[in-house]
Amino acid sequence: MILMEDVYKTYPNGVSALNGINVEIKQGEFVYIVGQSGAGKSTFIKLMYREEKPTSGKIVINDMELDKIKEKRVPFLRRDIGVVFQDFKLLPKLTVYENIAYALEVIEESPKSIRTRVLEVLDEVGLKNKARFLPAELSGGEQQRVSIARAIVNRPRIVIADEPTGNLDPDTSWEIMKTFEEINERGTTIIMATHSKDIVNTLKNRVIAIENGVIVRDEQRGEYGYEV
C-alpha cells in the first residue's frame, strides 16, 4: 500500500514540484502517472523510493512511514520496491547475469539461491539465452528487459517505472508493457510515469494526472487526456 497525505516538495532552488498530494494506491494496482513535462511526475515517484524527501506531509509505503524510519532501514524499503528507468542504468562492464545477480549479492543471498533466482527472472522476461551478453550487445528492448529483471529479482511488492518505454520504438514498447502486465498479474503494484498516450489509452489502468504539482484527475480506467 502507498499513501500520501498533504505531500509538498520544494527543491533547494525554490522550485515547488509538488503542492499538496493526497493519494492512496492499494497493493496490486497498476497506475499510470501522466502530465506534461515538469508537472512533477518524477518527483512524485522519487519520493516513493526515498530518492527525495518531502518538504512536508506524510508518506507510507508498505506500512513504513518514511519520515519515521531509521536510515538503516532504508535498504529494507528499497528491497521491497523495484525501480526501472528510461535509460536502463545497467552496469556496462557486467554481463546480463551479473547485472541482475548484483542486486542479490549486495543483500548476501547464498550463491546457489542467487543462481536459481537470476535464471528464473531471466526466463520470466524472455532472456535466458542472453545471460552471458554485455548490455552493449543487446537491443534497447532487451536492455530494458534486463533492468526489469533486476527490478523484480528481490520479488518486491512494488515496481516503479519512470518513462520505461521512452527510449524504445512502438513495437518494443508494447512487448515491454506486456512484461509489466504479467508482473502486475502476479500481484505486484506497478506505478508507471509515461508520456505515451497510445499505451495509456489502449492498456486501460488507473490514471493519475499531475499538473503543476497537484493531482488534477484520478480515474480507475482513465485516458491520457492531453493532445500530444
Ligand SMILES: Nc1ncnc2c1ncn2[C@@H]1O[C@H](COP(=O)(O)OP(=O)(O)OP(=O)(O)O)[C@@H](O)[C@H]1O
Ligand atoms: N533536483 C531538482 N532540483 C531543482 N528542481 C528540480 C529538481 N528536479 C526537478 N525539479 C523541478 O521540479 C519540477 C518538476 O519536475 P519533475 O522532474 O518532477 O517533472 P516531470 O513531470 O517528471 O517532468 P518530465 O516529464 O519532463 O520528466 C520542474 O519544474 C523541475 O524543473
